[in-house]
Amino acid sequence: MTTCALPDFDRLVPPHIKCFEAYVPSKPDDVLMQYYGCSSLLRLNNNENPLGPPGESRQAILDFPPNKASVYPSGDAYHLRRKLAERFGMGPDQFLVGNGANEVIAFVIKAFCQEGDNIVTADKTFAVYEWVAQFSGFEARTVPLKDYGFNDEAMLAAADERTKIFFVCNPNNPTGTYWDRNKLLNFLNRVGNKSIVVVDEAYCEFVEKPDFPDAMELLSQYPNLVTFRTFSKMFGLASLRIGYLAGSPEVVDIIRRTCVVYSVNALAQAAALAALESKHHIENTRALVREAKEYLNHEMNSLGLFTVGEEGCYLMVRLPMSDSLAYRKLMSQGVMIRTMTGFRFPNFIRVSVGEMPAMQRFVHCLKNILRESGHD
Ligand SMILES: *Cc1c(COP(=O)(O)O)cnc(C)c1O
Numbered sequence: 623m624t625t626c627a628l629p630d631f632d633r634l635v636p637p638h639i640k641c642f643e644a645y646v647p648s649k650p651d652d653v654l655m656q657y658y659g660c661s662s663l664l665r666l667n668n669n670e671n672p673l674g675p676p677g678e679s680r681q682a683i684l685d686f687p688p689n690k691a692s693v694y695p696s697g698d699a700y701h702l703r704r705k706l707a708e709r710f711g712m713g714p715d716q717f718l719v720g721n722g723a724n725e726v727i728a729f730v731i732k733a734f735c736q737e738g739d740n741i742v743t744a745d746k747t748f749a750v751y752e753w754v755a756q757f758s759g760f761e762a763r764t765v766p767l768k769d770y771g772f773n774d775e776a777m778l779a780a781a782d783e784r785t786k787i788f789f790v791c792n793p794n795n796p797t798g799t800y801w802d803r804n805k806l807l808n809f810l811n812r813v814g815n816k817s818i819v820v821v822d823e824a825y826c827e828f829v830e831k832p833d834f835p836d837a838m839e840l841l842s843q844y845p846n847l848v849t850f851r852t853f854s855k856m857f858g859l860a861s862l863r864i865g866y867l868a869g870s871p872e873v874v875d876i877i878r879r880t881c882v883v884y885s886v887n888a889l890a891q892a893a894a895l896a897a898l899e900s901k902h903h904i905e906n907t908r909a910l911v912r913e914a915k916e917y918l919n920h921e922m923n924s925l926g927l928f929t930v931g932e933e934g935c936y937l938m939v940r941l942p943m944s945d946s947l948a949y950r951k952l953m954s955q956g957v958m959i960r961t962m963t964g965f966r967f968p969n970f971i972r973v974s975v976g977e978m979p980a981m982q983r984f985v986h987c988l989k990n991i992l993r994e995s996g997h998d
Contacts, residue, residue, distance in 0.1 A: 734787055792806070821849050849869070864894050918973065941970070
């Protein structure tokens with residue numbers, strides 16, 4: 623048997639792929655527990671809802687007939703889009719559902735960018751906007767944050783006639799800052815109709831501030847505005863992978879051309895549909911996050927640690943040691959957090975807000991590692 627030579631990568635692989643490094647996801651719990659020698663694992667790394675999905679979604683999952691696993695789902699999430707339309711007072715054709723909000727990021731970039739175009743976002747935000755642009759061959763202009771928030775002036779200054787899309791994460795992951803209504807309106811007015819403005823509202827359901835803008839309500843006024851929402855965070859359906867975008871009928875009509883139909887499975891559609899019927903899930907989750915976050919903030923401050931994170935179900939903490947060292951030491955005690963060097967915040971960790979016992983365990987383990995390294 624002869625073995626052929628490897629493909630001619632020099633010729634085959636575009637330069638923007640050659641220089642791109644694949645994202646390495648965390649290993650499954652059993653593998654991590656064995657590697658770090660811990661008997662349990664508390665995941666505080668992915669901003670998941672500690673309460674899980676709402677009761678209505680749990681029931682929908684239990685009611686899902688196993689037989690239907692062999693049948694293709696609705697290719698365009700028909701019923702879910704109608705429900706969303708009813709909920710937000712818009713048309714079903716103003717929504718596109720994806721395999722997580724992560725997938726709809728690619729839909730938008732593919733729909734509007736061609737060779738030589740760029741997108742503008744922040745340097746310290748959800749990195750997927752930047753990554754999808756780059757591995758698709760487009761420039762991502764990443765503008766430094768100002769006071770831990772998106773810098774509107776600098777973003778406008780970074781844009782040129784090849785800027786097709788602005789990505790604003792509101793509230794921002796990982797810093798928890800947000801643009802209030804005035805700031806967002808002012809930005810939209812200044813962009814005009816020259817570019818698409820995406821407002822990623824993955825964590826909007828956690829925000830209780832009266833001046834927080836609901837981008838969904840601004841869609842009729844700004845036809846170039848696109849909002850992202852997900853069922854992964856507040857609605858606790860991260861494992862089923864379902865999120866969506868909304869925009870004006872005209873913009874969504876363009877984006878629809880690039881979307882992969884049948885990428886959203888039927889179980890996810892059923893659970894998401896039920897989640898929209900939930901009665902107390904949002905208020906219960908908010909109450910839990912409020913209490914646990916206040917506790918966490920208080921404990922970090924009494925340890926003399928600086929924290930960032932006004933809104934959202936997560937808190938950034940600056941440590942007097944490297945974040946990757948802290949990660950390994952916390953892992954050996956069975957606590958998983960997110961290192962922030964990858965988000966360009968060296969020595970910071972991000973902790974997802976969980977139930978009180980989980981928060982207490984995290985604080986206890988953090989105190990251990992600070993003491994061990996002489997920082998208490
Ligand atoms: C988690 C997250 C998403 C996407 O989540 P999916 O699970 O892909 O729906 C999008 N944006 C931000 C800022 C997030 O934190």
